[in-house]
Amino acid sequence: MTDTWERLQNIFRDIFEDEGLVLREDMTAADVKNWDSLNHIDLIVAVEREFKIRFTTAEVTTLKNVGALAALVDKKRAPKL
């Protein structure tokens, strides 16, 4: 498990209050209890704080699944050349 993945999983467990939650690449809001539009942005804010990054509205609305979120986090954390 990569560092990003593990930290993301902890955030998901905290936001959706489910200690047993295990993230999968293809996981979407439909697979996680309580993941709706209301707390989706709470999740985004928590991810931004954890990794010290910023998302745009376009990025947030085009995310397809958890795998895409992890990839976006990694992309934003990569040192700029």
Place this chain on the structure above:
Amino acid sequence: MSFTEPLYLLYLAISVGLNRLCPARFRPAFLLVTSYAFYSTWSFEAAGLLAVLTLATFGTVALMEKSREAGKTNLACMGPAAAIVLTVYLMAFKVALLTPAHGIAGLVMPLGISYYSFRLISYVLDVYWGKMPAEKGLVNFAAYVAFFPQMVAGPIQRPADFFGEMPPRPKELVQPVLRIALGLVKKLLIADNLAPLVNAVYGHASGFHGAPLWAAFYLFPLQLYADFSGLTDIAIGSGQLFGIRGPENFNRPLTATTVSAFWRRWHMSLTTWLTDYVFVPLRMSTRRAGVLGLNFSIAVNMVAIGLWHGLSDAFLVFGLINAVFLIVETLTSRKRAAFFKNNPEFDRPGTWLGWFVTFHLILIAEVFFRAPRVSNAVWLLGHLWTGLAGSGAQLLNLIDETGTRGLAIGMVGYLILEVGERYRPDLKVRELYAEAPRWVRWSYNSAGAAFGILGLALLLVYTAGKRSAFLYEIF
């Protein structure tokens, strides 16, 4: 042309037949022609406006994509800005035309404007956000904006979903026909039979107290659901006949156990639209403001839902009341979840209590939806308990005047509808159908089509002269 007119069914049948005869590659063009022909029966001017807006949006988005490819992001922002200005303009235009003082009310009423303006905006924003590339074919795009089954009252289909179905290849026949028949039954046998009592009370609320007010309080939401979901059934069934699968709009909303669940199951194509294009962008820009940002975003979103139905004080209050419900629900959600986790014995009674409270909160909000003014709604809610003991006779008189048999048909029909939607016997039939031998399927199709058409004919004869417009046709 209204969905309940025999003429609509005739137009649909001819149009569907011609569409199937068309080679697949000409079908988008055929959909465009038949949609504009249908739309022109309302008004030529409105069809002209539709064409101009379609061309303007198509051109703006093409320019937007070009300037973004050239790295000019400022120019690319013009697209969404234009879309927002366009909506405000369209809504103002609609209000101006609906205002009798304007003098031309009803003359150039651009019907369907609330729906097609939302389709135009979602196209602009989806391309702007990079969710989809700009559509290259003007015919496909114009057919999407004007597709007539979705013009009267939605559902609001997303552009990428629609373009994904182009050119349409219609396969089903019986299932969509039965869906249209179901829609007509919901409208003509349930909603229209509940309407007289509701209309009598809301038309003169201050003349009643107690029992008649309770009757209207409980019956209107059932009427509205049967009416609007019936309208959607006809729209979805009609679309399927052309090979276009529109999104579903309802998922047993009146059985929801929280207000937020209700809004995820009621007019779903509108609420998901507003979530994606209003709530999420607002919430993103207010995300550093904590609870205040969340409450503000919820309030704006719900007020937008209210005012989308019309610019009146009652729709504004309808939106605000729902905003308060949702804010309280969101702020208490963690505490409630913790309580039920620690006290699992309350889980089941909690679900029932949740349904009971949600149902009544929705009913209270919908008084403001139905009442012409806030003052009428407040009067109704304020006099539910006034003189309740002696008001039974007044209710019986009213039922007598508005038709006992009709009310009974409407109420029994509603009960059957809820039970049917709970157990969905049609899904089991479809499972069996898929595995049945060819002759069984053939017989089922023939019997289904004959039953559907005969049922429709009987229904239209039975309700001739007493059909009323759909509640959602005016939005």
